Amino acid sequence: MAAVHGDVHGHEHDDHHPSGIMRWITTTNHKDIGTMYLWFSFAMFLVGGTLAMGIRAELYQPGIQILEPELFNQFTTLHGLIMVFGAIMPAFVGFANWQVPLMIGAPDMAFARMNNWSFWLLPVAATLLVSSFFVPGGAAAGGWTFYPPLSTQGGLGVDLMIFSVHILGASSIMGSINIITTILNMRAPGMTLMKMPLFVWTWLITAYLLVLVMPVLAGVVTMLLTDRHFGTSFFNAAGGGDPVMFQHIFWFFGHPEVYIMILPSFGIVSEVIPTFSRKPLFGYSSMVYATASIAILSCVVWAHHMFTAGMPTVGQLFFMYATMLIAVPTGVKVFNWTATMWRGSMSFETPMLFAIGFIFLFVIGGFSGVICAIVPIDIQVQDTYYVIAHFHYVLVSGSLFALFAGAYYWIPKWTGRMYNETLGKWHFWLSMFFFNLTFFVQHFLGLAGMPRRIPDYNLQFADFNMISSIGAFGFGSTQLLFLYIMINCIRSGEKAPQKPWDGATTLEWTHLPTPAPYHSFEKPPVVN
């Protein structure tokens, strides 16, 4: 079965690609581009994380100690924007670049040059975003959701943010078109849609969601730009506009965006759990159907972010019911993962630990989401730390933990070397401990009424904030351990066998040597 035609064909081409910096600037190879996406997103993760450390340092004690309120608001805004658009989304595109062609038996992505372009737009956008701290007036400070009127009143930093979002959106749309075309047109013979690995399925559906909602985001930031500079009044009540319309348009993008960040995580976890349970995924077809269902439902629930913005009761009830119904297909997924592990021959290497950690903590985030969906409760917890706790349980212990699981799972295939298992387990347990220390207590802060986006707070919130800050510093430092583990693996890890995980069944493990050759699947494999 181990036909290794990929590397046989690959060697002759390997000698021809440019070396040094030009290799990376001009590359059209999906593996190179995937690697760049992953390093870029990790760099942005460190930048966004540094901002988070600043936020938590300020909140360590009541009173203003380190950051002036204006700068604090810039930190919270840029932390959100950088983590969402600079870290989590590009990281998943990096995984897609590496894994989609390998998992469907394709030689590369469908539009290889566009792939290069989609990546190289990112550093430009990131530069705009980060440099906005140094322009007069500082960076955007109206929150990552940049609601008007704050965003129409802000300084040059808001314009830089708007252009940055434009560029990031263009990059995402190009990336999605590439992924959709690759999956639909370049599968190996015999790889029917319903035989595709679940990671590929979740990315196909995510890519459609991206194509659907990214233009909406581009539209709304353009309207903001024309309101700011060209005399329009889309969101200006004095000119006949409506600031609440911004919220509707933004969240029509924003809620599917949440699923854009979680569906590929579902895909990664659906690869990792069966491998380390040594059983096929329970209910594969249900997983595909549930993913499609979640994607469709995600487009009709947006106004649950706006229950306090003013809405008729029928509107509140509609969005409350629709939101709670998403728990059904999501629950199906959680049951399927659990059923996959049931009576499996399980082992607990680092990817599996992160995948199980994902299920455990994502369920907590999911439940607090259902709680937030209930209108009377949401009216109480809106804009409090309860919401902060909720979405960090979904995005950190959800998306980020899945990214870690995927990184540990596939790093042997990418580099040909094994990571240090002991350190990997340390990374998991420290992350698990410090994550919960940081964010679990924020539920209590929120329920007690502590508002989000404030640099100072009432004395009654002091203890939990101190605990949360200690957790955050621990969590931040732990991620440096991840960086060390990865560098150590790339430079001096033990040589990895072709299939280090004996439960793995997808093409990259069964049909390719380790590390995956520079050019793989020039002749498509035949899938039975």
Add this chain to the structure above:
Amino acid sequence: MHNQDTQKKGSASIWQIAKAVMFAFMGIRKKSDLENDAATLTPAQVIIGGIIGAVLFVLGVMFVVRLVVS
């Protein structure tokens, strides 16, 4: 596309499409039914069925809401 079961593609009845879409909304499907779906449904049928299903879902929730507030 490399589907081998092209001979019966598109032969599904409206009820079959509706059933596939309804089960998709819940996120569950028996394996034998799925294989039957994969053999008889075309992507266009599923997409159109899904859009109609989404509209019906929205109308259904709206109906329940009206019922609750009336």
